[in-house]
Amino acid sequence: MLLRHCLALALAATLSATVAADEAKPAHTPSPKDLLAKSQPQEWRVPDPRNVLVMQLPQGRVLIELAPDFTPLHVANIRTMAHEHYYDGLVIERVQDNFVTQWGDAANEDESGDKSKLKPLGSAKDRLPPEYTRPYDAKLPFTALKDGDFYAPEVGFSEGFPAARDKAHQQQWLTHCYGMVGVGRDIDPETGSGSELYAVIGQAPRALDRNIALVGRVLQGMEYLSGLPRGTGPMGFYEKPEQRIAIRSVRLASDLPAEERPNVEVLRTDSVTFAALVDAKRNRFDDFYRLPAGKVDVCSVNIPVRDAKTSH
Amino acid sequence: MLLRHCLALALAATLSATVAADEAKPAHTPSPKDLLAKSQPQEWRVPDPRNVLVMQLPQGRVLIELAPDFTPLHVANIRTMAHEHYYDGLVIERVQDNFVTQWGDAANEDESGDKSKLKPLGSAKDRLPPEYTRPYDAKLPFTALKDGDFYAPEVGFSEGFPAARDKAHQQQWLTHCYGMVGVGRDIDPETGSGSELYAVIGQAPRALDRNIALVGRVLQGMEYLSGLPRGTGPMGFYEKPEQRIAIRSVRLASDLPAEERPNVEVLRTDSVTFAALVDAKRNRFDDFYRLPAGKVDVCSVNIPVRDAKTSH
Structure with missing residues (x-):
């Protein structure tokens, strides 16, 4: 809501009662907070620690959930790099407004093209098949969004990620929504490795979508990637080395000692509460929103994440 | 593009020539840069200085073009406030990730609800009719987007702004795309004045859309609003007063001495070059984008702005 006064929130209930007495109107849609408060424990899942990247930045911790069912080779490569501490000391080198924040090896930006300065990839591969889509599989969980989509024949949510599929062409893929994480590459489609994300x-x-590989989604700490000064060079690259933000470390949660592992839960995208949240967003009607949109697009849906320790 | 190496850009022309010799494929869509380089001077317009807000932040200058044909009462009120220096010394008080950056009078956030601390609005009005839509007018310039829209019967561009219209209901309105500027309000629809934007x-x-008034669009300096640390309070409000960002001044360009006025040009949204840019985005095909989306949504279209002094 775009309230002028926080106080107005407190007044809402009163106003609502007054208006309701005056005119017939649809019932208020429940708020996300109310819906989440009524959710059941089994509607939440704990992401597999082998699929969670823990990135430590000076600003804070970023958690990324990987999607091995969509990009298995890239996810395996990223796991290898995280396991071997490849990302430690790399940098956020590019923040292009209204587009992407990118991190990797700053030596890639060396105009001399001298590849000898690149940090070695260790056991990880430097080239991988594209994995822009994966074969259609009716058995892969997919909660379709009934609203349809502007770009794809069918969209919805698969294992906690926004996704699309095309039965006619027997393909499915993750969609480029806010907070999704992808693999930087050169022109050659096989040059993506996960060393640049x-x-x-x-x-x-x-x-x-379908032109580049998506490997996951930011679960927490998105604000540390989005709330950065934009780069002023071409494509939003930082022009001065000192503007780059050093990555302290990136670890797979499964490589961390138990006490250091993040303890978060993600609302299942095949749960009743998730469906209710989507519907409340689609038909939002309350004291502020008087004209429901009636539709919701796949990239406008928030997939809730909570700290497990505070949720019980 | 999400290139690993900036160098790859230089290689693109060479690769393109090689590939073209090997296989039949559609011609590359022209790049925005190429299309803009061929634009004609008359395709660019200089925004009316009475419609341009010049906001000075510690980070830099933000230019906002107002849309008086859509929200005339709010634009008039905002002009009055800018003219009387109302905004000077107010603050950016809220940055909610993946939603909005909001500025206004921090005293609105005072939990005591003591309105006596609010900066007086001077000659400006404290309440205005909502102006969420305006009457349909076939004479108002409207360049329809042939792709259609997910939310509205018809979308396109009107006088440089992303817009929608509904002939059946005889309404048209601006659409909430990235960089659009709107009027914060309380629950009561008449509480928007433009004092909070x-x-x-x-x-x-x-x-x-149609639940709140949009008054314009950021032409330049968007990165100073989007690249800010996110607020950690409810709805993204900054929790500590010292986190707020002070607005040095907001002036109407027409109130500035000639030598201080911004000197920018905006590509006309009814121009041939703009149509070509939209089509290049819709069907983007080049060495990197191998699978064109075939469609473009109204909020994915960039409306180019350039410094007039460097454009000739």
């Missing part, structure tokens, strides 16, 4: 920080760049 | 910094919150 980006997160979407603006209007969903859906034209990238 | 917000800019969209995330996925287009189209559900706000």
